[in-house]
Amino acid sequence: MANNTATNTGPVWDWAAGHGPVTGALSATTGCLAVATTGAAAGMPPGWALAIGTAGAIGHTVTSLRERLSARTIGMRAASWLIGAGWTTWAMTTGPLNWAALGSLATFGVGMGAAARATLLREEARELEAIAAAERQISRELSAERRAIATEWVDRIKRVCGITVRVLAVEQWPTGAGFTIDAELPAGGTTYDKIARESARLSADARLPHGCTATASQGIDQGRVLIDVTTVNVLAAEVTYPTDYGPLSLHTGIPWGLRTNADEVRAYLREQCALVVGPTGSGKTNMVHTILAGFARTTDVLTWVIDLNAGSAGLPWVRPALAGDGEGMRPGVDWLASTAEEAELMLDAVVRVAKHRKMAYQDLMSKANTDLLPVSAQIPQIMLVIDEGAEILAGTDKESRKLAAKILEVIRIARAMGIRTVLTALGATGAVLGNLMIRREAKVRVALTGGETEGMDLGKQFPGSRGLRVDQAPYKGAGFMGTPESAPALFKSWRILPNQIRDIVAATSDRHPTLDTVSSKAAGPEYARRWDHARTAWMRDDQPAPPTQRENGSTGGLNLSALRDEQRPARTSAEEELARRFREQIDAQFATAPEPGTTEPGAATEQPPTAAGLNLSALRGEDNAAKDAALALLLAAGPEGTGASAIARALADEHGTTRQTVVGWLKTWTDDGTAVRVGAGTKARYVHHRHAPEA
Incomplete structure (x- = not known):
């Protein structure tokens, strides 16, 4: 067989080359x-x-x-x-x-x-x-500018801080928004924080524009200091979220915004939890959407969201998929809880997953020679985002304490197994930051100030940091961010628009990992049925919240109240009068029983006659028995009071009562003076009028 392959061993002449x-x-x-x-x-x-x-x-x-x-x-x-x-x-x-x-x-x-x-x-x-x-000419011009900057700041630091430094280098930022001074501290044990404490005075002495600062941080060694000087206010402008929705990884960091030098600031959350603080109007909700956008773009993260404020933080990430905007589109978050009951199901599932992973993946961690679960697209990390979760931890009511215990357990046991939390709060106060677990584990911290001074103790939020002042970031979406990799400093959160959320959900739908089989088995049926129609009806337009789900997935009994929760047309006064007369005629003719629950618990009640007759109240007997039991629980709660969820859980096994039904009773009792509502939102509780403060 002939060999058709020719081997060229001689030199190759390049006819296109020029003459030498x-x-x-x-x-x-x-x-x-x-x-x-x-x-x-x-x-x-x-x-x-x-x-x-x-x-x-x-x-x-x-x-x-x-x-x-x-x-x-x-x-x-x-x-x-x-x-x-x-x-x-x-x-x-x-x-x-x-x-x-x-x-x-x-x-x-x-x-x-x-x-x-x-x-x-x-x-x-x-x-x-x-x-x-030409380069020497440029260098001479730059050197002249740098020498002028160095001389100016040496004099300024001596005048304001009382120390003499030696400037080793001045680096202009590529964005033109400022520069960094690398200086050597004087001998005698002077530390960088002596300059950091005087950030505000240095900024004022330099006549920097509002929103610009001169902040000092550690240098290459303890005898050096880096001074970042911002000369252009980049915090005032609104910067929209980048339209590049390319894939991200938990291991390479997730961008959360921009520093004043226009560099991205990233959060590394494989082992760290995060705490985001921002008062109303500071852009905290937008920041939460930015965080969810970063998680949605990752290939190795599943996001579970708890928002007891009607699930508002996670709804925009779920609705496009539920509405069928795209064939086969998956929600931008993997699980959303809007009620305390659903949050308990989620937290219980998280704890089970963490404990089961510890046992099931021992061989995998041994082969990888690590005590941290190797997180990947096959074994994704679960990021638990809890909007206003810090307030839940600081809550004193029974419901908040129960949720807080579960949240703290997740934070405490799940780090190595790839489960971390992002908590938000309305203020950086001692009540929020007083928990040692939060201070120890939440090393990624954000404070969106928005110019708000009340409840914004930056010293508690960033302990050890100097020169941070709320008035340095008076703009919406602006604040301070600190991570173990970067010292606390000014940053600007991106503005993410609703149409961008829809675009991100569509662009990242096929990128989301699925929960590994080991974890999915541990999460149980509560996780498998999280998108059932009954549990997601509230996410659709004009749908009421679903009945409270017990851990076994049922309501614990026949829920006759569901027939009464349907919307009925309002009756006119004439219709009400006719109905009243009709009931009186029936009672007179058939000797029906009196309406149960009309007397207080313990009071003597007149027994219905034993004569034969039509007892219409028998149809309501079971429901009214539950109502009497609920009123008794309210009275037994004393001055501390109780909530709808606690009453529903106590009555569920015997009566099958749902939280919705209890809420209706409590509203009626509040209207007629039987009960008094104390507090608001998730902290609301109800006190019997006998124990009410004004009684």
């Missing part, structure tokens, strides 16, 4: 010899060669002048043309094929090559020197 000193001389001499030989044989007049050479010399001189070549190079090129033309004219006259002609031609070629090499080296040297001269 050797090939140029060889080309010129062979050309002269060919013209002289042909001209002598054809009887061509010798003067033609001289005229052509003269024209070539003039043409190359003109082009060399345009290229601003040196005089030596111009002279070498013109001489080469003239000498070549002179030799060709002489050889055509005397004959080119003799030893004198060939020897002189060879000498001419060698001389031309050497001259071309020398002039080429000289031109390269001239070009390098010109570039170096």
Whole structure:
């Protein structure tokens, strides 16, 4: 069989390459010899060669002048043309094929090559020197500016802080928004925080614009300091979330906003929890959406959201998928809880997942030689985002305490198993930051100030940091962010628009990982049925919240109240009067029983007659028995009071009562004065009028 593969072992000639000193001389001499030989044989007049050479010399001189070549190079090129033309004219006259002609031609070629090499080296040297001269000029200009900055700030630091530093370098930021000074601290144990404490005074002395600061941080060693000086206020402008929705990873960090030098600031949450603080109007909700956007873009994170304020933080990330905006679209978050009951189901599932992972993945961690679960797209990390979760931890009511205990358990046991939390709060106060677990685990911290001073203790939020003031970031979405990798400093959160949320959900739908089989089994049926229609009906337009789900997925009994929760048309006064008379006639004729629950617990009640008759109240007996039991629980709760969820849980096993039903009773009792509502929101509780504060 013939071998059709040809092996080329010789040199490859590049015909597109230009002439060098050797090939140029060889080309010129062979050309002269060919013209002289042909001209002598054809009887061509010798003067033609001289005229052509003269024209070539003039043409190359003109082009060399345009290229601003040196005089030596111009002279070498013109001489080469003239000498070549002179030799060709002489050889055509005397004959080119003799030893004198060939020897002189060879000498001419060698001389031309050497001259071309020398002039080429000289031109390269001239070009390098010109570039170096330009760089030196730029350096002199920059050095002059840097020297002026260094001198100015050495004087300023001495005047404001009382210490003399030696500036080693000044780096201008590429964005033009400021610069960084690298300075050496004086001997005698002076530390960088002596400058950091005077940030506000330094900024005022430098006459920096509002929103610009001079902040000091640790240098390369403890005897150095870095001073970041912002000269352009980048916090005032609204910066929309980047439209590049490319994939991210938990291990490479998730961008949460921009520093004042326009660099992205990233949160690394494999082992750290996060705490985001921001009062109303500071842009905290927008920041939560930015955080959820980053998690949605990752390939190794599943996001579970708890928001007891009607689930508002997670709804925009769920609705596009529920509305069917795209075929096969998945929600931007993996689980959303809007009620305390659903939050308990979620937290219980998280704890089970963490404990089961510890047992099931021992071999995997042993092979990887690590005590941290290797998080990947196959075994994703669960990020638990709890809006106003810090307030839940600080709550004193029974419901909040129960949720808080579960949240703290997740934070305490789940770090190694790839489960971390992001908590938000309305203020940086002692009540929020008083928990040691939060202070220890939430090393990624954000304080969105929005100019608000009440409840914004930056010293508690960023302990050990100096010179941070709320009035440095008076703009919505602006504040301070600190991580274990970067010291607390000003930053600006991106503005994310509703249409961007829909776009991100659509763009990242096929990127979300699925919960690994081991974890999904541990999470149980509560996780598997999280998107059941009954549990997501409240997420759709004009749908009431679903009945409270018990841990086994049922309501614990026959829920007759569901028939009464349907919307009924309002009755007119005439219809009400007619209904009242009809009930009186029935009671008179059939001796029906009195309405249960109309007397207080413990009071003597008149027993219904034993005579045969139609007892319409029998149809309501079970429901009213539950109502009596609920009123008894309310009375037994004393001055502390209780809530709808607690009453519903106590009655669920015996009566199958749902939280919605209890809420209706409590509202009725509040309206008629039987109960008094104390507090608001998730902290609301109900107290019997006997124990009410005003009683």
